[in-house]
Amino acid sequence: MxxxxxxxxxxxxxxxxxxxxxxxxxxxxxxxxxxxxxGPSRPPAQEYRDRVDAELAVSLAALGERTRHYEDRRFKPGKLEPVADALWRVSAGYLDVEASARARDLD
Structure with a gap:
């Protein structure tokens, strides 16, 4: 043994x-x-496309919301770092989903 x-x-x-x-x-x-x-296996192609498209729409909406919040706070008194950090996180998440969508389109 x-x-x-x-x-x-x-x-x-x-x-x-x-x-x-x-x-x-x-x-x-x-x-x-x-x-x-x-772990779970990869879903069927159409279901995967639908999931990525839904995630892309949610990420784009969150990016728009955080951008508007940043623009509202940009020239007001107070710390801008928490607002800028939130915008950075949501933009990084959107770019990850966008890269996944591009990879999906190449397949």
Whole structure:
């Protein structure tokens, strides 16, 4: 029986690849050692498109809302950093969804 965790012992990774304990410590190509990939599979293509389109619409609406809030607060007294940070977060989220939509269109 292989002894897991001892250098030089042989074992199988969660994906079935034969590996050694020292290799598992250096390179975890399947995530955490012993992790099982039992998460949800990718939805059908049309459902995925619908989800990305819905997320894109929500992200665009949030971007517009945060932009208007930033413009309202821009020249008023008080700290602008919290408002600017919120705008930055929502714009970064929108760009992530936009990149996902572009990747979807390339497939």
């Amino acid at each position: 292989p002894r897991s965790g001892i250098t030089g012992s042989t074992d199988r990774c969660c994906c079935g690849t034969r590996t050694t304990a020292s290799a598992r410590m250096r390179w975890r190509h399947c995530g955490p050692v012993g992790a099982r990939r039992s």
